[in-house]
Amino acid sequence: KAGVTQTPRYLIKTRGQQVTLSCSPISGHRSVSWYQQTPGQGLQFLFEYFSETQRNKGNFPGRFSGRQFSNSRSEMNVSTLELGDSALYLCATTSAGGNTDTQYFGPGTRLTVL
Amino acid sequence: AQSVTQLDSQVPVFEEAPVELRCNYSSSVSVYLFWYVQYPNQGLQLLLKYLSGSTLVKGINGFEAEFNKSQTSFHLRKPSVHISDTAEYFCAVSERIAGYSTLTFGKGTMLLVSP
Numbered sequence: 001k002a003g004v005t006q007t008p009r010y011l012i013k014t015r016g017q018q019v020t021l022s023c024s025p026i027s028g029h030r031s032v033s034w035y036q037q038t039p040g041q042g043l044q045f046l047f048e049y050f051s052e053t054q055r056n057k058g059n060f061p062g063r064f065s066g067r068q069f070s071n072s073r074s075e076m077n078v079s080t081l082e083l084g085d086s087a088l089y090l091c092a093t094t095s096a097g098g099n100t101d102t103q104y105f106g107p108g109t110r111l112t113v114l
Numbered sequence: 115a116q117s118v119t120q121l122d123s124q125v126p127v128f129e130e131a132p133v134e135l136r137c138n139y140s141s142s143v144s145v146y147l148f149w150y151v152q153y154p155n156q157g158l159q160l161l162l163k164y165l166s167g168s169t170l171v172k173g174i175n176g177f178e179a180e181f182n183k184s185q186t187s188f189h190l191r192k193p194s195v196h197i198s199d200t201a202e203y204f205c206a207v208s209e210r211i212a213g214y215s216t217l218t219f220g221k222g223t224m225l226l227v228s229p
Contacts, residue, residue, distance in 0.1 A: 004157070033215070043204065043219040056216050090157055092217075099208040099215045100146055100165050105157030 002026065004093050004106035012112045018079040021109045023091035025072050029104070031097025032074040034066060037088040037108070046089075049074050050097045078111075086113045116141035116207050120220035127227055129197055135190040135223045137205030145207040147188040148217065149179055152202045161203075164188065175199070200227045 005024040013019050025032055034046040045058040049068035066076040072093075078085055088110050092103035121136040139145060146165050150158040162173025169181040179190045188205060202224050206217040 031215070033217075035217075035219075042221040043217075045216055045218070048216060058216075092158075094215060097215050099210065100163075101215055102160045102163065103158075103215060103217065105150075105159070107155070107157045 004091060004104050006091055006106035006109050008109060010110045013081050014114050015081055017081050020075055020077045021089055023074045023106060025093035026104055029093040029095050030072050031094045032068060033092045034076050035090045037090055048097060081113045083113050087111060116145060116209060116218050118205050118207055118218055118220035120205055120223045122223050124224045127195055129227055129229050130194050132193050133195050135203050137188045137220060139186050139207050144210040146210060147181060148206040149190050150204045150206060195227050197227050199225060201225060
């Protein structure tokens with residue numbers, strides 16, 4: 001089985017721009033979660049999608065949004081980028097998103113905001 | 115709301131020595147507990163998880179962890195580490211009452227194994 005794929009792997013943007021990151025889950029996985037990882041704050045939950053619906057959301061401003069398609073692929077978007085948005089963005093997928101499920105993580109997208 | 119504290123940001127150890135990485139959690143409800151490992155430039159990989167039953171959980175790569183409810187701890191141990199164990203380790207919790215998985219992570223512990 002192919003693992004979780006994230007594209008692009010690296011991205012450089014300037015303040016004020018917007019960015020879209022993509023996550024393709026393991027075949028058969030319907031739940032996709034997104035996390036932001038920074039040296040200062042560690043890993044923080046952004047949101048989770050299941051069957052094209054956002055089921056849970058972390059404590060991030062509205063500039064962070066996401067969506068999920070019918071094939072379970074997910075995208076997250078960050079608008080009006082700020083320097084503090086520089087981070088590694090990880091997605092994790094599970095078959096049904098249950099709280100006992102193992103989350104399988106992608107390699108991440110490294111976003112640098114200049 | 116739950117929280118996770120990993121007491122050590124870095125743990126240096128010599129190869130073949132034993133190691134313990136400490137994790138304490140705080141939650142008003144019962145939780146499930148997880149340990150993940152992150153190698154450089156990679157995503158996270160599950161080492162082990164505690165859902166119920168025996169409080170001693172065995173995972174991959176020779177790691178094990180013990181759930182202690184009274185001390186709200188879930189420390190990770192390995193009797194003999196290898197150079198290849200050098201990585202960052204994250205403890206995480208998920209609330210039992212939630213129908214879906216939202217992991218709350220600790221800040222991570224960097225395990226540095228030297229020859």
